[in-house]
Amino acid sequence: MKVDKESALAGPVDTKPIISDRKGSLKVTITPAQHKTLTHLPKRPPVDLAFTDLTYKVQEGRKSNVKTILKSVSGRLRSGELTAIMGPSGAGKSTLLNILTGYKTSGMEGSITVNGMERNLSSFRKLSCYIMQDNQLHGNLTVEEAMAVATSLKLPSVTSRADKEEVIQEILETLGLSEHHKTMTSNLSGGQKKRLSIALELVNNPPIMFFDEPTSGLDSSSCFQCISLLKTLARGGRTIICTIHQPSARLFEMFDHLYTLADGQCVYQGSTGRLVEWLGSLNLQCPSYHNPASFIIEVSCGEYGDNTGKLVRAINNGKNDIRNGQPFPETTPNYNNKKDMEVSLNAGKEWDKNDLSQVQEKFADVVNGSNGHGNLQNGILQYAANEVSKGEPGLVLQMETEKQDNAEVALLGTDGSPRRYATSELTQFWVVLKRTLLFSRRDWTLMYLRLFAHILVGFLIGALYYDIGDDGSKVLSNLGFLFFNMLFLMYTSMTITILSFPLEMPVLVKEHFNRWYSLRSYYLAITVSDIPFQAIFCVIYVVIVYLLTSQPPVWFRFAMFLSSCLLISFVAQSVGLVVGAAMNVQVCIDIDICVLSIIVFHRLLHRL
Numbered sequence: 001m002k003v004d005k006e007s008a009l010a011g012p013v014d015t016k017p018i019i020s021d022r023k024g025s026l027k028v029t030i031t032p033a034q035h036k037t038l039t040h041l042p043k044r045p046p047v048d049l050a051f052t053d054l055t056y057k058v059q060e061g062r063k064s065n066v067k068t069i070l071k072s073v074s075g076r077l078r079s080g081e082l083t084a085i086m087g088p089s090g091a092g093k094s095t096l097l098n099i100l101t102g103y104k105t106s107g108m109e110g111s112i113t114v115n116g117m118e119r120n121l122s123s124f125r126k127l128s129c130y131i132m133q134d135n136q137l138h139g140n141l142t143v144e145e146a147m148a149v150a151t152s153l154k155l156p157s158v159t160s161r162a163d164k165e166e167v168i169q170e171i172l173e174t175l176g177l178s179e180h181h182k183t184m185t186s187n188l189s190g191g192q193k194k195r196l197s198i199a200l201e202l203v204n205n206p207p208i209m210f211f212d213e214p215t216s217g218l219d220s221s222s223c224f225q226c227i228s229l230l231k232t233l234a235r236g237g238r239t240i241i242c243t244i245h246q247p248s249a250r251l252f253e254m255f256d257h258l259y260t261l262a263d264g265q266c267v268y269q270g271s272t273g274r275l276v277e278w279l280g281s282l283n284l285q286c287p288s289y290h291n292p293a294s295f296i297i298e299v300s301c302g303e304y305g306d307n308t309g310k311l312v313r314a315i316n317n318g319k320n321d322i323r324n325g326q327p328f329p330e331t332t333p334n335y336n337n338k339k340d341m342e343v344s345l346n347a348g349k350e351w352d353k354n355d356l357s358q359v360q361e362k363f364a365d366v367v368n369g370s371n372g373h374g375n376l377q378n379g380i381l382q383y384a385a386n387e388v389s390k391g392e393p394g395l396v397l398q399m400e401t402e403k404q405d406n407a408e409v410a411l412l413g414t415d416g417s418p419r420r421y422a423t424s425e426l427t428q429f430w431v432v433l434k435r436t437l438l439f440s441r442r443d444w445t446l447m448y449l450r451l452f453a454h455i456l457v458g459f460l461i462g463a464l465y466y467d468i469g470d471d472g473s474k475v476l477s478n479l480g481f482l483f484f485n486m487l488f489l490m491y492t493s494m495t496i497t498i499l500s501f502p503l504e505m506p507v508l509v510k511e512h513f514n515r516w517y518s519l520r521s522y523y524l525a526i527t528v529s530d531i532p533f534q535a536i537f538c539v540i541y542v543v544i545v546y547l548l549t550s551q552p553p554v555w556f557r558f559a560m561f562l563s564s565c566l567l568i569s570f571v572a573q574s575v576g577l578v579v580g581a582a583m584n585v586q587v588c589i590d591i592d593i594c595v596l597s598i599i600v601f602h603r604l605l606h607r608l
């Protein structure tokens with residue numbers, strides 16, 4: 001496995017106060033904790049994500065009724081930074097996150113770039129992970145087992161077992177879960193579940209991680225731990241983006257970058273530390289001892305008057321970025337024409353990686369010298385030409401090359417291969433099959449119920465059509481028996497999948513979206529895993545009804561009857577999956593009741 005010894009994940013620094021003397025002077029010693037490092041993760045490029053003039057529209061009701069949720073917002077999310085997307089409820093935070101992750105694609109206009117190149121969604125999804133609000137975990141696995149599944153699916157098959165185990169151990173230790181490695185995920189606390197969700201996705205070291213409300217449902221201490229962890233991940237060079245409602249002042253300070261939305265527009269983009277100063281410069285004074293996070297939300301909600309327009313203009317709907325150590329941008333940029341503005345923005349994308357201020361200083365002279373009207377494009381070109389003519393690879397070219405490399409890696413995917421998934425479909429099938437069989441082994445309740453239903457209905461139908469098989473005058477009864485038989489087998493097979501699959505869907509969506517496995521592998525695995533059970537239940541049922549209804553004791557006839565019953569139940573199971581995937585549990589239950597009503601109705605008709 002390709003490992004990056006330098007991709008260190010610096011752990012949070014623990015401070016340990018030691019009180020030496022209760023009566024006399026208090027002596028406090030602060031002992032920094034050992035820095036935790038993740039040394040076994042695959043090497044990944046840093047990823048900067050930028051979006052320009054992003055608009056998202058949805059159609060409501062009639063065709064003409066179009067609602068604009070995001071209104072031409074722009075922004076830039078850098079590697080090595082922890083970014084918070086904030087805003088009042090309904091401002092469009094989740095929508096923006098869903099678009100940036102690639103979870104929503106239709107109805108979107110504008111451009112999204114990865115390291116300066118147009119985003120290739122398929123490759124981007126290999127580079128990123130999306131951790132949704134409700135921890136979508138399988139409750140029937142231990143922490144260790146869940147991690148083993150993740151490593152088997154997310155690391156290339158060539159990775160040795162020992163390497164995988166080291167990755168698991170290292171991540172669990174770093175995330176403080178090693179003590180709980182034998183605990184069932186359903187028994188973990190909310191904070192531990194959140195950490196496990198992160199641990200599962202960290203396995204392939206995605207350089208860009210999205211979190212939807214990572215602190216929801218956590219107490220203040222767990223919130224702090226969670227954000228500390230995200231900050232630590234960001235410090236390791238990753239781009240960490242999360243939506244958050246209203247963090248406490250303590251949590252707010254931990255974010256490097258803030259992107260605030262109000263009514264689908266950007267009202268602030270920049271470092272959290274400069275928010276109050278920036279708002280002050282726009283005559284919006286944050287009261288002393290007031291949480292800046294609450295203040296910007298209150299301002300966005302209109303509690304201090306209608307300032308949204310002013311803020312949006314000042315920040316140029318996300319095109320301006322308030323960076324530490326840099327002067328505030330002009331509130332109304334005065335570009336010569338649209339092209340100049342685009343060049344200026346693109347220049348910002350390329351230049352302000354780490355030390356933009358230095359670079360800006362360097363070429364400011366050239367810009368002014370070459371074109372008194374501030375045409376940045378000429379300035380940049382001239383600066384680059386000067387650097388090249390000096391015989392040195394200039395900073396521009398160096399950075400371009402570095403970006404280019406990253407962009408190439410971004411296009412190829414995580415491990416430099418253009419493949420969609422880290423493992424082959426056969427491996428995916430095998431891992432998901434083993435996991436599904438483990439679930440069945442852990443929870444026999446459903447199996448017992450299915451067995452009981454097949455035996456009970458077998459005896460009921462047997463009693464209803466008792467001894468009809470040999471009687472030539474009861475051909476119609478035989479026909480009824482066959483029809484009822486088919487309905488029952490269809491009903492039981494469909495019901496199981498219709499009712500259980502919607503519960504599984506959120507985990508499937510998360511895992512498939514995060515490129516753990518293909519839908520084909522998943523479908524094959526869960527279908528194959530149920531075949532033996534369905535076959536056994538079907539055989540038991542068929543033996544009961546065949547004997548009770550006195551069908552001809554000929555092996556060939558029995559085999560034909562059994563085969564058709566097996567086929568009916570397998571087909572019904574697939575239909576159940578389709579219905580379960582397409583509809584929610586409520587609709588599924590309604591469909592189930594409809595099928596049951598048809599059976600009862602048929603019986604009544606038959607009796608009449």
Ligand SMILES: Nc1ncnc2c1ncn2[C@@H]1O[C@H](COP(=O)(O)OP(=O)(O)OP(=O)(O)O)[C@@H](O)[C@H]1O
Pocket residue numbers: 058059060067069087088089090091092093094095096
């Ligand atoms: N498919 C849709 N059809 C109609 N309106 C939608 C759709 N999706 C989102 N919206 C609307 O877009 C707005 C933004 O929704 P979004 O979920 O992004 O808000 P949010 O900022 O995440 O809110 P919250 O903090 O309450 O979760 C809301 O007014 C919502 O009703």
